[in-house]
Amino acid sequence: MELTTKTLSILLSSVLLAGCTMPGSHISLGGKNVVQSDSESDSGQAENDISSRVNVYSLTPNTVTQFKKEQVTSRNNPELDETIAKYQYFIGPGDILNITIWDHPELTIPAGSYRSSSESGNWVHSDGTIFYPYIGTVKVAGKTVTQIRDEIARRLAKYIESPQVDVNVAAFRAQKAYVTGEINTPGQQPITNVPLTILDAINRSGGLAPNADWRNITLTRNGQEETISLYALMQRGDLTQNRLLKNGDIIHVPRNDGQKVFVMGEVNEPKLLKIDRSGMSLTEALSSVGGINELEADATGVFVIRGIKQNVQNTQTEQAMATHDNADNQPPPPIANIYQLNIKDATALVIGTEFDMQPYDIVYVTAAPITRWNRVVRQLLPTITGFNNLSEGLNYYMDLK
Template sequence: MNVKKKLLVTTVAASLLAGCAVPGSHLSMDTKNVVENHEQDTAQFDQNINVYPLTTGLVNELRKPRFVSRTNPALDAQLNRYQYRVGPGDILNVTIWDHPELTIPAGSYRSSSESGNWVHADGTIFYPYIGLVKVEGKTVTQVRDEMSRRLAKFIEAPQVDVNVAAFRSQKTYITGEVSKPGQQAITNVPLTLLDAINRAGGLNSDADWRNVTLTRNGEEQRLSLYALMQRGDLMQNRLLEPGDIVHVPRNDAQKVFVMGEVKEPKLLKIDRAGMSLTEALSGVGGINELEADATGIFVIRSNLSKSLESGKGGDTIQQAVADIYQLNIKDAAALVIGTEFELQPYDIVYVTAAPISRWNRVVKQLLPTISGFKNLTEGVNIMRTW
């Protein structure tokens, strides 16, 4: 019997030692070089986070100005004054009436662009009798007047007509999420942003039409095609100039994260019309009514990039690391507030668990350990009876 007791004790001890080898992977910090964190401690971090209860007043403050239909008088004036200016690579068609010997006939098989006067790299064309004519940077009216003045020395009252047969010197570029990206020629017909997008075949389904960029002379301005095309705000339209780059980005950055006590935590894409807090919650099946704390619907909005920018150049302005907006939907009518709260890219929507749910999870984790100790105690009592 003593031998059996010793064998049982040995078996139990071995089992306890084996319990130290917990299943699953683990990353131990004991043998590694842990770099000291020079950032602020947790207390200081918490002090740099602002929490705002969501109310109708706050939502009205945060709401962005609505886009409305309106005209663009400045653009209209630009279009009325617009004149194309000749550049190197263009082809001019010059006609001298009643003097066919000076007008090169296009013929049956030659187009005007093939038989016209090519503007050379130095910005000039050659024309009989008057030689080189500087045309770069001039309108066709100015070119016609100069040629008429110079030809008057050789022809009595010359009637000169000048037009551009091929526009090749000036281009703008449309890139990104459009059906046909590429270059578009600047011609004698003014080209606006809306015209260029339509010529490019319109926007793709993955286009972020709220953050279109127009780069001109190294300076970038952000425009909203949503306001222009969906709301009729013509103030977002622009007259394009040579060398302009219009870029329509993908909507990859237009995403929010919904986590916590919801039916289906996941990443959501903000569509072209935007996304409200209530839309995000409905997009994941709503909150988990049995586990969630209805008073703890949080939207976490990072300000870290702004904090880094304000800290450059020795600036000591204290910027909140994050803003947290709390919605209490214990009364479901408060979801109306959520419908007016517009989410921004990379917002985190987090639904907390109810206190009783958290306690139940702790108990659930403790139960296996308690059961194990109970079984172990019963085994020791059996051994004593031997």
């Protein structure tokens, strides 16, 4: 009897210990130097509780529209149209000019059968000048062909009566824009007397590569970076996203590696997804992983966890003013928003089609209470079975005695 009591005591203690044991890997903080900030040590457990820094919103037919991004609509760009209408090309070093003086072939070098117009033309030197017979050096950089024509005609009038002058650009080499990144044919695009826009440059470069993030391309001009959405421009017809390119502009199309969505929890195939060019809704994300696990998931607990980006400068300011914040008992800023969708009724998946995913969203499906209990039981079963076998063996031994 005494042995049986001891056995039961050991069994009970082991069961309690097993119940406290959690599955998976573990790291112990014992013996390690745990660093705490001053605010954490002063404020205690309250500020370290992540639950107080999370906002939770329920996705219903009435609320989902509040979280939907404003749809891009087709818009004209009268400012760009006006700029293109007034566009003029200004000559620069490296350009080649064709200058023709009518009725004076001795002043016009013909291209001939073996020389192109660019080979026989007048090269603009690095100092922005060309040399022309009779009149000598002519400053052409920064001028239009009309201005150059008028100046050459005026200076030739001393030697030729009423000269008829024609000037055009045989080769555009002074100005160029650059298209880089996820483009089929990245490289430079010459800027000519025909206005070059972002859309023109992308098309001339062979279009977008399969992995292009067309919602976040950048235009860098004079060290200033601007984000442009080709999705809005090309898919939705928002012409306000288009720009007239200038010399030295850089268009960069990034990869869509940053367009990540993490789907975890009680789904059939947890994995990382990429938002494609047309976007992704919550329902699409769930369907891409085979849906929820109908046997183990809690259909009322489909969550989207979306981090709130903190401005670095503001964060540093908050840390510097931590003492004032503590004095005023102001709560710390939230770090995430959580959106909950209840799909107990499968028709609620229609609501999910109206909720757009954003990069680095986390879709998490919780386990049903019975599933969590079954997991605890599955952990305890080997221990209980082992002690049952041990108890039976001890009882058999006592009976033999």
